[in-house]
Amino acid sequence: xxxxxxxxxxxxxxxxxxxxxxxxxxxxxxxxxxxxxxxxxxxxxxxxxxxxxxxxxxxxxxxxxxxxxxxxxxxxxxxxxxxxxxxxxxxxxxxxxxxxxxxxxxxxxxxxxxxxxxxxxxxxxxxxxxxxxxxxxxxxxxxxxxxxxxxxxxxxxxxxxxxxxxxxxxxxxxxxxxxxxxxxxxxxxxxxxxxxxxxxxxxxxxxxxxxxxxxxxxxxxxxxxxxxxxxxxxxxxxxxxxxxxxxxxxxxxxxxxxxxxxxxxxxxxxxxxxxxxxxxxxxxxxxxxxxxxxxxxxxxxxxxxxxxxxxxxxxxxxxxxxxxxx
Amino acid sequence: xxxxxxxxxxxxxxxxxxxxxxxxxxxxxxxxxxxxxxxxxxxxxxxxxxxxxxxxxxxxxxx
Amino acid sequence: xxxxxxxxxxxxxxxxxxxxxxxxxxxxxxxxxxxxxxxxxxxxxxxxxxxxxxxxxxxxxxxxxxx
Numbered sequence: 437x438x439x440x441x442x443x444x445x446x447x448x449x450x451x452x453x454x455x456x457x458x459x460x461x462x463x464x465x466x467x468x469x470x471x472x473x474x475x476x477x478x479x480x481x482x483x484x485x486x487x488x489x490x491x492x493x494x495x496x497x498x499x500x501x502x503x504x505x506x507x508x509x510x511x512x513x514x515x516x517x518x519x520x521x522x523x524x525x526x527x528x529x530x531x532x533x534x535x536x537x538x539x540x541x542x543x544x545x546x547x548x549x550x551x552x553x554x555x556x557x558x559x560x561x562x563x564x565x566x567x568x569x570x571x572x573x574x575x576x577x578x579x580x581x582x583x584x585x586x587x588x589x590x591x592x593x594x595x596x597x598x599x600x601x602x603x604x605x606x607x608x609x610x611x612x613x614x615x616x617x618x619x620x621x622x623x624x625x626x627x628x629x630x631x632x633x634x635x636x637x638x639x640x641x642x643x644x645x646x647x648x649x650x651x652x653x654x655x656x657x658x659x660x661x662x663x664x665x666x667x668x669x670x671x672x673x674x675x676x677x678x679x680x681x682x683x684x685x686x687x688x689x690x691x692x693x694x695x696x697x698x699x700x701x702x703x704x705x706x707x708x709x710x711x712x713x714x715x716x717x718x719x720x721x722x723x724x725x726x727x728x729x730x731x732x733x734x735x736x737x738x739x740x741x742x743x744x745x746x747x748x749x750x751x752x753x754x755x756x757x758x759x760x761x762x
Numbered sequence: 763x764x765x766x767x768x769x770x771x772x773x774x775x776x777x778x779x780x781x782x783x784x785x786x787x788x789x790x791x792x793x794x795x796x797x798x799x800x801x802x803x804x805x806x807x808x809x810x811x812x813x814x815x816x817x818x819x820x821x822x823x824x825x
Numbered sequence: 826x827x828x829x830x831x832x833x834x835x836x837x838x839x840x841x842x843x844x845x846x847x848x849x850x851x852x853x854x855x856x857x858x859x860x861x862x863x864x865x866x867x868x869x870x871x872x873x874x875x876x877x878x879x880x881x882x883x884x885x886x887x888x889x890x891x892x
Contacts, residue, residue, distance in 0.1 A: 449801055452775025453824020478772040479825070485769050509798060536821040540802035548802035556804045575763050575783035575792045583800040604824065656813050694817060708874035738810050742818075749878040 441472035441497040441617065444488070445527075446517050447479050448510045449537045449587060450503025454528035455479045457604035458500075464611055471618055472497070488516060496520045498617055500527040500600075504537045504746060505588040509581030518594040523622070525613065529603040529696045531590040532628075533706070534746020536603070538587040541745045542737065545583050589746045599628040603696035603743060606630075606682055630681030634700055635693050639675055639684040641665045647717040652732040655692065666692050667717065672739050676713040677706060694742045705749045707740035763791065775825040832886035836863040837872050839892025861889065868892065 445455055459465065459480070474481065475496060476488050499521030505514055518524055529535040540548050553559065553566055571578045590596055600609055613629050616622055623629070631638070643665035653670040660666065666673040666687060674695035675687065686693050699706040714733070720726035733739070741748055763786075769779035777799045785791040803822055807815060838844040844865045850857060866872060869892025877888045 447775075447777075449799060450775075451821045451824035453821070455775075456825055478770050479775060480773065482772050484772065506799065506801065536818060537801040539806040539818070543802065543805055545800070545802075548800065548805045551805040551808075552800070552802065573783075573792065573794065576765050576781075578781055578794055578796065580796060581798050587801075603821070654811060654813060691817070703875070705875050705878050708878050711874050734811050735809070735814065738814060749882045 442475045442495060443468070443472045444474070444476035444491075444496045444499045444517070444521065445479065446476065446488075446499065446501045446513055448501065448503030448513060448531070448590075449506035450528065450530050450535070452479055453604040454500075454502035454530075457528075457602075457607065458610065460604075461607050461610055464607075464614075468614055471614070488513075488520070491520050493519045494522055496522065498523045498525060500525045501531050501590050502527040504530040504534050505584070505590060505593050506537060507581040507583045511584075511593055514590060514594045523597045523617070524594070526590045526596045526599045528605050529601060529698065529743045532599050532601050532747075533589050533698050533744040534587050535696075535743050538589075538744070538746035539738070539742070541586040545585055549583070587746050592746065597625050598623070599626075599698075601628055601630050601679060601697040602682060606685075609681060628679065628698070628701075630679055630697055632701060633680045635675035635678045635680045635682065635684050635687070635697070638680045638682070639665070639687050641684075641687060643668060648719045649714075649717050649729070650719050651729060654734070660690070662690060672714075672733060674710055674739065674742070677703070677709040694739070696743045698744060698747075705747075706744045707737075707748055707750070710740045711736070764788075775823050832860055833884065834861045834887040834889055835880040835885045836861040836889040836891060837866050837869065837876060838863050839869040840865050840867050841892075843869070843891035866892075 476483050499517045501517050526532050553561055567580050569580055569582055600613055609629050642663055647668055649670055651670045655671050660669050671692050673692035675693040678693055678695040679697040679700050699709055703709045718729050764784040766782040771778040779796050781794045783791045847863055869890055872890050880888045
């Protein structure tokens, strides 16, 4: 029997949903177990940091990294995974482009901490106690990782081979990726393992030739027609600028797309692309009319950059990176 | 004093580590649970449309 | 800001009007400061917000969309 592949799953600043998606492949997991040994997966099995350290460089065939990079411990893990993995896969929206945690990039880390430890209504902290990087307990020293200035995508910290997008990644693409590894038929480096068109191409809802929006409405305030394009009904949907491959799962379920698969190829700022897509369907003759329509779009930043703020060009001055640097 | 460190706590979502200090007799003198992760949901949920929150807050924990 | 600040401005000019205008300025030998780096686009409607962000990310101080 040929030697088994070695898979590792590394969680970072994430919710663990990506790893549940791995379990969601159901009976295919038996095939995976036949094909590969899992050498590190703390979310599902009893692995510790030292187990990862013990793996020699290049000792992991495919390393799956999920979650944004939010503190220096995550950076350490990202570098470790890069060194030890022959193929490093960015797994899920957070690793690919920052995901939901990167919504925090609209604030400084200090502002986030101030909210979390001082002003949030459920916290009582009259002394203003904050987590310390080092704490001298009477019994000995305790340490915590340092939170970085913002959330980073994995490829802003280390070199990444492939991307499995989605929040969470879809079973069929996980299976496709594992099959590609098993057959040794790996796509070119940098490939996003998903569709190549926009969610609208997969969306079963009917749409007219020319999209026209004259009013944006909040989804709970309209009775939406399940057969008709959500955008045409005035409900903000990120489908036009989002990569397909999810079979328009949210839209089929009656919810608008929020762009978790990230942008299509050759788009370097998803929010800008979405802004452009939305601007082109708003029908207004004057600036005042356009303003009036767009004013109803109540949280554009939250719609355009729901999952992708870390990868946006906004807030990254002239290509400078601070904490993400080598 | 002997220190036993469990890092990370496994088989759950979220990051945590435990430091246990043993006294000379080998009994537990003190144990500390630490949560090393900061994401900022408390802040970035503020001001978002309320109907969007069921699509943001599930990402606190997906397990 | 220093007095000798020379902004770099990226001009995205529509080929049918603004670019033709810049061209006419040239053939009429009208001088204008070299701060504007003009880029011809086939229509100002072709300008994507990404171009603007890209220009700023590459060090532009201003972006002029004309058409």
